[in-house]
Amino acid sequence: MKKSLCPVCDVEVTLENNTEESEIISCPECKTRLVVTSLKMKSAILEEAPKIEEDWGE
Numbered sequence: 001m002k003k004s005l006c007p008v009c010d011v012e013v014t015l016e017n018n019t020e021e022s023e024i025i026s027c028p029e030c031k032t033r034l035v036v037t038s039l040k041m042k043s044a045i046l047e048e049a050p051k052i053e054e055d056w057g058e
């Protein structure tokens, strides 16, 4: 299991062993969608995922 911190609420988030880079997870505390931006042996970096709008882009 890898551990990381939610960038929004600073709670510790545990990632499954099969979590992959760029995977999107939800913070168990604030429910923010987080992107796994970097994976290390026992930790990971999380960033807030961009919000998906209906007409995202144009």
Ligand SMILES: [Zn+2]
Binding pocket: 006, 007, 008, 009, 010, 011, 027, 028, 029, 030, 031, 032
């Ligand atoms: Zn959070």
